[in-house]
Amino acid sequence: MPVPTLVLDLAALAGRDAAEGLARAAGALWPVVRRPGARLLLVGEGALTAVFQRALLRRYPLAMIQALRLERAAAVAPGLRALAPAAVAAGTAASGLRDWLAQDHPLPAPAVLRDSPRWAEARPALSVVVPTFSRFDCLGRLLGALAAQEGAPPFEVIVVDDGSPAGPAAGPVVADSPLALRMLRQPNQGPAAARNTALDHVRGRLLVLLNDDAVPPPGLLAAHARAWEDGPQDAVLMGVFTLIPERRRDSFAEVVETTNLLFPQPTLPGPGPFPGMVLCTGNCSLPTAWLRAVGGFDTWFTQAGGEDTELGRRLQLALGHRVRFDAALACGHDHELSVAGFVRRQEHLGRSVVYLARRWGDPRIVTGDAAVPLDAAYRASQERLVAQGARALATLPGRLDARCAAERQAGRLAGELPAFAAMVRRVGALAFARGVVGALRG
Numbered sequence: 001m002p003v004p005t006l007v008l009d010l011a012a013l014a015g016r017d018a019a020e021g022l023a024r025a026a027g028a029l030w031p032v033v034r035r036p037g038a039r040l041l042l043v044g045e046g047a048l049t050a051v052f053q054r055a056l057l058r059r060y061p062l063a064m065i066q067a068l069r070l071e072r073a074a075a076v077a078p079g080l081r082a083l084a085p086a087a088v089a090a091g092t093a094a095s096g097l098r099d100w101l102a103q104d105h106p107l108p109a110p111a112v113l114r115d116s117p118r119w120a121e122a123r124p125a126l127s128v129v130v131p132t133f134s135r136f137d138c139l140g141r142l143l144g145a146l147a148a149q150e151g152a153p154p155f156e157v158i159v160v161d162d163g164s165p166a167g168p169a170a171g172p173v174v175a176d177s178p179l180a181l182r183m184l185r186q187p188n189q190g191p192a193a194a195r196n197t198a199l200d201h202v203r204g205r206l207l208v209l210l211n212d213d214a215v216p217p218p219g220l221l222a223a224h225a226r227a228w229e230d231g232p233q234d235a236v237l238m239g240v241f242t243l244i245p246e247r248r249r250d251s252f253a254e255v256v257e258t259t260n261l262l263f264p265q266p267t268l269p270g271p272g273p274f275p276g277m278v279l280c281t282g283n284c285s286l287p288t289a290w291l292r293a294v295g296g297f298d299t300w301f302t303q304a305g306g307e308d309t310e311l312g313r314r315l316q317l318a319l320g321h322r323v324r325f326d327a328a329l330a331c332g333h334d335h336e337l338s339v340a341g342f343v344r345r346q347e348h349l350g351r352s353v354v355y356l357a358r359r360w361g362d363p364r365i366v367t368g369d370a371a372v373p374l375d376a377a378y379r380a381s382q383e384r385l386v387a388q389g390a391r392a393l394a395t396l397p398g399r400l401d402a403r404c405a406a407e408r409q410a411g412r413l414a415g416e417l418p419a420f421a422a423m424v425r426r427v428g429a430l431a432f433a434r435g436v437v438g439a440l441r442g
Contacts, residue, residue, distance in 0.1 A: 005039040008052070039069045046072070059318040061298030061310075062359050112161070112185035114174045122180030124156040126225055127204030127288065131194030132171075132212035134164040138334055139212045140172045147178050152221035156180040158198040159212075163188030192297035192307040195281075199288075199296050207288045209281045215244055215332030216283075223329050224285040235273045235322045236290075236315060239329025240265055241282035243337075250404035251413050251420045252339055259421065261428065262342065265325065273322040279312030283331040286321075294318050305345050306352030313360070339400040339424060343393070343431040350435020366436060379440040382433045389430040396427045 042049040049072050056065055128146060132139050139159065146157055157179050161171065163186060174183050186197050195209065208224050210216065220239075227237055241263055243253055260267040264278045294314050301307035315321045357365040357374060364370045372378060386393075400423060407413050 005041060007041045007043060037069075038067075039071065042070065042072050044072075057359070059293075059314065060295035061300070061314070063299045064295050111187070112183070114183045116174050116177040116179055116181040118178065118180040119156070119182050122156050122203075123154060124180060124204040125153040126155040126206045126208060126221060127202040128155060128157045128208045128210060128221070129195055129198040129202065130157065130159045130210050130212050130214075131162055131191040131198070132159060132164070133162045133188070133191075134166060135212050136164070136166070136171045141334065142210065142212060142214055142216070143172050143177065143179065143181070145214075145216050145218075146221075148218050149216070149221045150218045153225050154180075155208075155221055156182070156202075156204060158201050159183045160194035160198045161185040162191065162194040189299060190302035190307075191304050192301045193299045196296040196299065199291060202288050205288060206285060207291060208285045209283075210331070211241075211282045211333070213334045214241070214283060215334050217330065217332070220283075220329065220331055227326055227329065228285065228287075231326075232324070233287075234320075235324040236276075236279060236284055236286045236312065237329070238265070238278075238280060238323050238325050239283040239331055240327055241280065241331055241333050244332040244334050247334060247336055249411070250407040251415070251417055252337055252342070252400065252404050252424065254413065254417055255421045255424055256337060261421075261424065262337075262345075265327075268325045271326060272324045274325065276312030276314070276316035276322050277309045279308045279315075279323050281308040281311075282333065283329065286315075290315060290319060290321060300355060301352065303348060305348050306356070309352075310356055310359075313356070317360075338397075339404070339427070340397045342424070343397050343427060346428045346431035347435035347438075350432040350437075351439040352435075354436055354439035374440060379437060382437045382440070386430060386434045386437055389426075389433075393427060393430045393434070396423060400424065400427075 042052060044052075053065075053070065056070075130139070130142065143157065143159075149155075159171075159181065161167075161183065164171075167185075171183070174181055182201055184197055184201070186194060199207075206225060206228055208221060224237065224239075231237075242265075243257055247253060248257060256262045258266055263280050263282070264274075265280065268274065268278070291311075294311070297307050298310050298314075301310065312323055353366050354374065357363050362370070363372055363374050366374060367378065400420070403414060403420075
């Protein structure tokens, strides 16, 4: 079986049409780049092929571009032409390319695949994608809430177990589900990769992304569908993702729900549109075609946090789509938060923003100032900050979590919330700086 190969002849690109042609060509590559061992042959003079590579980086995840074999040639040799269905002029999809790939170069199937009885017969207009890892109690609650949806268009649910140690047998029973439900399993790679695995199976035109600890009210899916029918279709739609009352019983939960410490929604001033980097995928929707057009999520992110930020920026750069916020799209969040968990997340985000700054060539993502380079001097300044705050970073999260535990036990908050919030912000900033330092050290 030949390696899946697409030949792109860039020679026809010239003048004012070059940028548009490059964008169309990059958009046609989704069927190829998802295949293991895929090969992309760029035909054209060196400067133009370099420009096209930059166009790919604006559209597709870096992990995908690194996995794709990029090669250059001055002309298309007859043997290479025979490897693909046709040599393709930039921006023009090859005739039958998708069918050819599906037949001769299928994507590898997940290790475990189970369908509910309704899956095969479903003709969904909307697809709900849920990654999960070792939270089967939450997942069962979510699937029950999805089965109780009212007024929604025909929809399917695709759940990807991201290598939970207990295995899929510990999860909800699919055979009894009234949903059009497909459950997949993959080796542990993180929620970004899990959503990409689901994307290969999505059949709906509209995609709703939910976390496995989401608690949707009965009208959530209908509201997402209606918002796309009635409103502007130029931005990713993001709803509210707020803690359920049982989880909002301590000072840290109050800080999270009233600030942008964890999620951007509490402090967004209106519907937007907002820059793509505010995207939060706990409760959002977009056309399936948009996510496929940019190659899905970046699998560099092997844990939660930052993968939605990266996707939002890439959707804006590649397609011009920003983020709209709709406070009427309210979804509950069943998660017991902790300051210690927040600190771990902040350190991960520190590493992530360095990756993003290097990916996009924009130090402002880390420093807030394009004039401040990510050099040895900046690294030294962050190392000093981390050293000065080492004691606080080691002891403060435990103290704050102990206070929260006492508050939950007593049934009331203790002390001034602004002072508590200031301590949380301080330890979060230190953890973020530690993540930045770790990333800059390589």
